[in-house]
Amino acid sequence: CSSQPTPSLYQQLGGESGIAAITDGLLHQIEHDPLIVNHFRDTDIPRFRDLLAEQLCELSGGPCVYSGATMEESHTGLNLTTRDFDRLVNHLITVMQQRDIPYSAQNRLLALLAPMYSEVVER
Numbered sequence: 001c002s003s004q005p006t007p008s009l010y011q012q013l014g015g016e017s018g019i020a021a022i023t024d025g026l027l028h029q030i031e032h033d034p035l036i037v038n039h040f041r042d043t044d045i046p047r048f049r050d051l052l053a054e055q056l057c058e059l060s061g062g063p064c065v066y067s068g069a070t071m072e073e074s075h076t077g078l079n080l081t082t083r084d085f086d087r088l089v090n091h092l093i094t095v096m097q098q099r100d101i102p103y104s105a106q107n108r109l110l111a112l113l114a115p116m117y118s119e120v121v122e123r
C-alpha cells in the first residue's frame, strides 16, 4: 500500500512540545485580553496550564490521561458567556495560525472543543 497513514491530530498539533506551545500561546492571548482575563484572577495558572495541555493531548489522541475536573465542575460559578467562549476559541485559532497548524487540523481540534460549549457557558 503506497498511501501514507493519516497523521493523528496529536501529531499534526506538534505532539507534546507543539501542544505545550499552543497552550502557552493561548495563555499569552488570555493575559492580554481585558475582556476575559478577569475570569482567571483566582486561578492557579501553572496548574491550569498543565491541565489544559493534558486535556488537549488526550483529546487529540496523544498519550495523556486528563486528570483535572470535568468541564462542568471547573466552569460552574464562573458565569461564562457565549462571548467569553467565542473569544477563547478565537484566541486558540490565532495561536494555531501563528504556528502554521494545518487548517484541517485546526478544524479537527475545534470540532472536539465545540461540544463543550454547553458544559462551560452559563453554568
Ligand code: HEM
Pocket (backbone or CB within 6 Å): 036, 039, 040, 042, 043, 044, 048, 051, 052, 055, 067, 068, 069, 070, 074, 075, 078, 080, 084, 085, 086, 088, 113, 114, 116, 117, 120
Ligand atoms: C472548550 C473550551 C474550554 C476548555 C477545553 C477549557 C478547559 C479547562 C480546563 C482543562 C480547566 C482546568 C480544570 C481543573 O481545574 O481541574 C479549566 C479551568 C478554567 N477555565 Fe476553562 N476551558 C474552556 C473554556 C473556558 C472559557 C471560555 C473560559 C473563560 C473565558 C474559561 C475559564 C476557565 C477558568 C477561569 C478556569 C479555572 C477555574 C479555577 O480556577 O478553578 N474556560 N478550563
